[in-house]
Amino acid sequence: MPLSPLFFLLLFAFAAYGQMQERVAILNTEDDGEPHLDFTDLNYLNARLREIAVKMLPKEKYFVMTAQSIIDMMGSMENARKVCKEAQCIAEIGRKISADYIGQARLGRFGGNLTISMELYHSARGNLIGSFTGNAKDVFGLLAIINENAPQMLGKMPDVVYVPEPEPTPTPKQVPEDAVPKPDKPIKTSFWVALGLDVLGAAIIYAGYTKEQDAKNAYDRYKEIGQNASYKDAWEEVESNRSSRNMLYTVGGLFLVSGVGVHIWF
Numbered sequence: 294m295p296l297s298p299l300f301f302l303l304l305f306a307f308a309a310y311g312q313m314q315e316r317v318a319i320l321n322t323e324d325d326g327e328p329h330l331d332f333t334d335l336n337y338l339n340a341r342l343r344e345i346a347v348k349m350l351p352k353e354k355y356f357v358m359t360a361q362s363i364i365d366m367m368g369s370m371e372n373a374r375k376v377c378k379e380a381q382c383i384a385e386i387g388r389k390i391s392a393d394y395i396g397q398a399r400l401g402r403f404g405g406n407l408t409i410s411m412e413l414y415h416s417a418r419g420n421l422i423g424s425f426t427g428n429a430k431d432v433f434g435l436l437a438i439i440n441e442n443a444p445q446m447l448g449k450m451p452d453v454v455y456v457p458e459p460e461p462t463p464t465p466k467q468v469p470e471d472a473v474p475k476p477d478k479p480i481k482t483s484f485w486v487a488l489g490l491d492v493l494g495a496a497i498i499y500a501g502y503t504k505e506q507d508a509k510n511a512y513d514r515y516k517e518i519g520q521n522a523s524y525k526d527a528w529e530e531v532e533s534n535r536s537s538r539n540m541l542y543t544v545g546g547l548f549l550v551s552g553v554g555v556h557i558w559f
Contacts, residue, residue, distance in 0.1 A: 314356040318363055318392035319343045320383060326402035334432050335400075338439060342398060342411075345443045354452050358392060366390035387416025394422065394450065400435070403428055409435050413446055423449040487555035494548025501541030508534035 322339040324330050339360075346357045367373040367390060376386060387395030396413035406428040413422045425442035429435050448455025511530040 313353070315354065315393035316358055316391065317346060317350060317355050318358045318387060318390060318395045319346060320363065320386065320395065320397035321360065322398045322400065324400040326400060326407070330400065330407075330432065338398065338432070338435060341436060341439055342396070342443055345439070346447060349444055349447045349455070350450070350453060355394075355450075358390075363390055363392075382414070382419065383412065384414040384416050384419040387414060392416050396446075398439070406430055407432070407435055409438055411439075411443070411446065413450075423447070483555050487552045490548050490552030490555065494545045494550075494552060497541050497545030497548060499545075501538045501545055504534050504538035504541055508538055 319339065319342050322335045322342070324335060343357060343360075346355075350357065364370055364373050367376055376389060383395050383397050387393070393416055394413060395416050396411060398409055398411040401408040401410070407430070408426065408428045410424070410426045412424040414420065415422055423446035425438070425446055427435075427438035427442065429438060444455055447453055511534050
């Protein structure tokens with residue numbers, strides 16, 4: 294059955310699309326320090342670098358090579374290791390595996406800490422596109438350095454837009470209510486009214502008390518006078534003081550009760 298021209302047209306389109314994509318190779322992370330990190334730790338760091346590259350690089354422009362495809366391009370794992378050791382620059386390895394861009398992270402030791410250094414090259418020109426370095430106490434610190442710096446480095450490639458992740462909004466701390474200083478409340482007018490009534494009531498009651506003392510003194514004088522011309526006047530003085538006392542006690546008590554009422558209700 295003869296192949297239709299449409300089949301060849303589609304085949305040519307797929308081939309052209311493949312040529313439009315530029316290959317990006319992330320070589321395995323190497324540990325140059327002693328003692329070496331476990332293979333699983335190195336593999337995880339490398340997988341994270343590839344994951345960031347896949348997420349950031351536009352798929353219509355770039356194709357991230359898998360670890361197996363890089364090994365296949367070199368023939369075998371042993372040959373891949375040999376080429377990596379003999380190469381003067383990883384850009385040379387990029388040209389051998391037909392990668393347009395190539396990057397690799399290397400670990401070391403400094404001051405008792407783990408160090409990481411990553412470089413990204415344009416394979417054909419050998420130009421350094423971007424790099425970053427850092428140090429940490431453990432592999433988790435190295436992972437944090439990769440997460441922070443790898444996107445910035447890849448953002449320097451053509452047609453790649455790097456958008457920094459927004460910093461998380463700090464959660465406000467919950468402060469106990471009793472620890473928060475409360476503003477002083479303004480003193481209500483009712484307080485001053487109640488206080489004035491209390492003071493006035495107390496003053497009137499005190500005046501009633503003085504009248505009670507006057508009544509006692511008048512009564513003593515009344516008993517001393519006996520049946521004489523001043524007898525009637527002395528008794529009237531006693532009655533007058535007692536009446537004033539009773540009136541002052543009553544009025545003062547009313548003022549005090551009013552002041553307490555204002556305190557309670559207002």
